[in-house]
Amino acid sequence: MVLLAGALIAWPDGLARTRLRYVCGDAAARRRVLPAVLGRVPTKVIVPVAAGLVGLVAAGPLHACAAALLGAVVSELRRRAGVRGARLTRLGSWERALDDASSALRAGAGPEEALHRAAEGASSGDPGVAEILSSAASHARLGGDVATALHEAATWQADVASASSAGVGGADRVAGELAGAWHLATRHGVVLAEVVDGLRADVASRRERAVRVDAALAGPRATAVILTGLPGFGVLLGSGFGADPLGVLVGGPIGGALCLIGAGFLAAGLMWTERIVDGASR
Known part of the structure; x- marks a missing residue:
């Protein structure tokens, strides 16, 4: 029983120090412990x-x-209303990011600069989209395979959405679709700017449809x-x-x-x- 009580005091990791201060009589810790504990409990x-x-x-x-x-x-x-809102936000971020990337590619920018601009454009909307594009830009700067980096990011994103039961529908597929478009352009000689712009148009149509359906x-x-x-x-x-x-x-x-x-x-x-x-x- 003593060992079990000690384990409960020391778990989870981030709250162990606060709980110990609470037990030892630290008044400031006592004021912080309840918000810290409640912050880890899901709303549901x-x-x-x-x-x-x-x-x-x-x-x-x-x-x-x-x-x-x-x-x-x-x-x-x-929660479901939040998922619908997150889907629209993510689709809007992807639309802006792909528009910035295609514009940069048409202006003669390289893949690294185009992805970097796309990440900057998406950072004001969905940080997850900006993180994916920043990772792909880092791979491009180091000479890695951008399509593989995007595909891995899409797989990880799908796993996280499935584990949390909070996937945002078609918005979670855009990274994988961008990876396929990038692979098509680099392996078969298709103009990359045209492929990215086509994906942007598809994402825009998805977002507009989602807005109309919600209304x-x-x-x-x-x-x-x-x-x-x-x-x-x-x-x-x-x-x-x-x-x-x-x-x-x-x-x-x-x-x-x-x-x-x-x-x-x-x-x-x-x-x-x-x-x-x-x-x-x-």
């Missing part, structure tokens, strides 16, 4: 736990389960949110008529069971709507 865990604790304190265990379920659904929907599907998503709030409106309406629906819902185990069943239906409806809308956007 914090939101349901916080909602469940509020439900437990305010009503009871069944209400806590209902609140945690709704918190988990809200967290997942926010078209904003209405169904808003409708789903409004329908989700209708039960709350019904509770307020019942209270206005002199009934006590809120007291029934929070006043005992029957109310807790009704809250849990209702939360289950709401969660299923939201996720089902999101699945339908997500399928329509592909």
